[in-house]
Amino acid sequence: MDAVLTSPFFGLALTAAAWCLGVWVQKKTKWVLCNPLLIASLVIIALLAVFGIPLEDYNQGGDIIKMMLGPVTAVLALNIYYQRQTLKEYFMPVLVGCLVGSAASLGSVLALCRLFEMEDMLTASLLPKSVTTAIAVGIAESRGGAAGIAAAAVVLAGVVGAVFAPLFAKWFRVTDPVAQGLATGACSHALGTTKAMEMGELQGAMSSIAICVCGIFTSILALFM
Known part of the structure; x- marks a missing residue:
């Protein structure tokens, strides 16, 4: 045995x-x-x-x-390639939306961790909660965080986004499918994208693009936090 x-x-x-x-x-x-x-x-x-x-x-x-997380991260670039026509059509909304979404996610986590005086290890683990696991684990470990905590935070953020994304869109009267898709993908990565696909084809495409673009922005912004 x-x-x-x-x-x-x-x-x-x-x-x-x-x-x-x-x-x-x-x-x-x-x-x-x-x-x-x-x-x-x-x-x-x-x-x-x-x-x-x-x-x-x-x-x-x-x-x-x-x-295998490293190769998986590189494969995400294929997603942008397959959605390149949609990305060209909505380039500025994607760029600005993903940048603001990434900054808001990192900033809110950092502010809450500082407010509750959490350890640096936990802060580093929770910072990349809104990007896909392959990227989040790399960011967390590079800052001294724990991969397990980072992965758990990613799953929790994804589940919450997948469950409440349609409700939030309704409550805040977000009717633009581009905005709905970008917000869902930026906050809840792949799990949220599955729900975005149910909301509509354009929402699913934008959410799928947001996963990759937000991963890039988050990786860069995390260097300065």
């Missing part, structure tokens, strides 16, 4: 199985809260805790998956 648990295949197999379970639950329930990433994380944590499996054993394979 020790040989199995310390093998890289254990972490890889457990992660893949937990992810498949999360996808299955999400398809069955159709609930936004049943996000595959969230479910997979909870299942892995529960199994490690119940069976007393050391995190170091899981990380033998888990670190291999973490290593």
Whole structure:
């Protein structure tokens, strides 16, 4: 059993199985809260805790998956390429909207962390909450933050955005589909984009673009905070 648990295949197999379970639950329930990433994380944590499996054993394979975050970040550039016609048509709204959205996200987190006198490690982990996990983890770790906390903050921001994006658009009377899509993507990355696609084709396209553009802006702005 020790040989199995310390093998890289254990972490890889457990992660893949937990992810498949999360996808299955999400398809069955159709609930936004049943996000595959969230479910997979909870299942892995529960199994490690119940069976007393050391995190170091899981990380033998888990670190291999973490290593793929770099290539995944680079692949995001394809998204902008595929949406290049839409980006050309709405270039200035995208540029200004994503810049303001990124600055507002970073600024609000920094202000709240300073207000509650949180440790620098937690502040660094929470700052990139509104960008996709691949970028958020890199930003957090470069500032001395914890990858796990950063990933959890990203998931929470995504779930909240996916659930409340249509309500916020209604409450604040945001009727422009470009504004709806950019706001959703800027605040809640991929999870919010799934909801934006349900709101409309243009909203989904703009939210998809916002994921990439906000990731670039956030990476740059975080250097000065």
